[in-house]
Amino acid sequence: MKKLFFAVVLTIVSIVINAQPKNETISKIAESSLEYYGNIYRTIHSNPELSLCEKETSAMVAKEMKRMGLEVHEGFGGYGVVGIFKNGDGPVVLLRADMDALPIKEATGLPFASTKMCDVNGVQTPAFHACGHDVHTTVMLGTVNALVSLKKGWKGTLIALAEPAEEVGKGAHGIIDAGLFTKFPIPDYVLAYHVFPDSEVGSVEYSKGPAMAGVKDYDITFKGKGAHGAYPHEGIDPIVMAANAVLEYQTIVSRSVKAFEPAVVTVGAFNSGSRPNIINEKAYLKITARFFNEEVGNLIDRRIREITNAVAKAAGATDDMMPEIEMISPLPPVINNSELVDKVVVSMKNILGEANVHENNSPSMAAEDFSLYRTASPKVQAAMFSLGVSPKGKHTTALHSPTFKPEFDGAYITGVQAMTRAIIDLMVSK
Ligand SMILES: [Zn+2]
Ligand SMILES: [Zn+2]
Structure with missing residues (x-):
């Protein structure tokens, strides 16, 4: 009986296998x-x-x-x-x-x-x-x-x-x-x-x-106060603000993320200004952050926001001049x-x-x-x-x-x- 059972099973299995291209x-x-x-x-x-x-x-x-x-x-x-x-x-x-x-x-x-x-x-x-x-x-x-x-x-x-x-x-x-x-x-x-x-x-x-890594991209707009380049004390310079932020972002991976966690923060674009003697009103950064662990992604996001806002505050930006931070199409x-x-x-x-x-x-x-x-x-x-x-x-x-x-x-x-x-x-x- 057992033999017959196995013979039937084997036949069914071979039919199924044979049916496969x-x-x-x-x-x-x-x-x-x-x-x-x-x-x-x-x-x-x-x-x-x-x-x-x-x-x-x-x-x-x-x-x-x-x-x-x-x-x-x-x-x-x-x-x-x-x-x-x-x-x-x-x-x-x-x-x-x-x-x-x-x-x-x-x-x-x-x-x-x-x-x-x-x-x-x-x-x-x-x-x-x-x-x-x-x-x-x-x-x-x-x-x-x-x-x-x-x-x-x-x-x-x-x-x-x-x-x-x-x-x-x-x-x-x-x-x-x-x-x-x-x-x-x-x-x-x-x-x-x-x-x-x-x-x-x-x-x-x-x-x-x-x-492949998760990604969070950001468009950041620093807001300053325009002035003549010869009288910087009359304005608030968003280029200096953004430049400070670019350097401070470098500490996110080197000082905030655990050494065993892969992560990248890259500032890929920095745009502002038109003439040597004009203090611009705004400066724009584009950032990409990469990570494999969602918690690291959240940590990077928090640090980018903290640094961006703190740098603006330190430069004298008032509450209505705080930077705009827009996250673009994040991916896990x-x-x-x-x-x-x-x-x-x-x-x-x-x-x-x-x-x-x-x-x-x-x-x-x-x-x-x-x-x-x-x-x-x-x-x-x-x-x-x-x-x-x-x-x-x-x-x-x-x-x-x-x-x-x-x-x-x-x-x-x-x-x-x-x-x-x-x-x-x-x-x-x-
Ligand atoms: Zn591609
Ligand atoms: Zn592709």
Whole structure:
């Protein structure tokens, strides 16, 4: 009786396993779709759109999702696109890609290099996909294509999300505020890639736990009292005020934050004045603060406010002249869910080979609004993976540089293979 029971169980298990698409089948779909999606990639690359202006890119993504049979919601949280593919009872997996480009003039020399200029407040500004979001968008479409083609091999709901305005930290905020977690099924798993120039094409890197920093950006306005530069005693100088604050902010990380906690406070912009002989009325600072621990983020926030106000007071500012402190689009850190990473890594190693999936133990102080999908619901397990894009044995230039040149073909095939395998395994394994 026991033997019969095990025989039945084994047969059921083998039927289930056999129903799963094989690696070779997934690889074939990835390779045979390269030409079609390569054209889409080059079209997006040649027509980059800056954050909050992703009109044509999002229309193209929506058209592609509709072609594949997804239920498509356009204009979601700005130019966001949400595509839903319901394929029976099972887990909900969300695959996210960002779409926006950067205000940089491309200097890669590629035949399909961007020559596009975008209107930014009346100023013609060059646009370039220097952060590889064109790769992310195309790999996401290619993965959806593979998953739809293999729909008989998995059960569950796939949500494909094309996010706008990542570079300015507004995309995920907008998408979540528009109802991503209330209008659609809440995802069990949220996955994404970011291209990674430190890694060769053909490989994927992963990290468990803290991966990218949380961020709080600030616009600070110091208010002084204008006067002639020859009579400074008649005014209150906001430049001196702001200069004191810039130096005092340096003590936040060195004296207020515990030495074992990673943190950064950078004053990235200091603007004021027009002539040598005019004491200006105002001085403006832009600050970014980075951290991995929310308590450290709160401590930095408190110290920035204390220092800013105290410096102004010390310079003689009255109550109505206290500085304005505006925090812009704060983001929590990207903390990859270790349980999800473990599962996905098994799948990715299975299709790419053990040697092509590496652990990266160096968290980055850069930030990503992907972190908001983790904190939006306690149900969500989220993880972001790094997709190698440098030529074998070489190193392409850094993200956000004018010569950033990813190896698209290899990265596309690797990215689609690994993510398709991972999602199918997550769907079937529940
Ligand atoms: Zn970027
Ligand atoms: Zn990016």
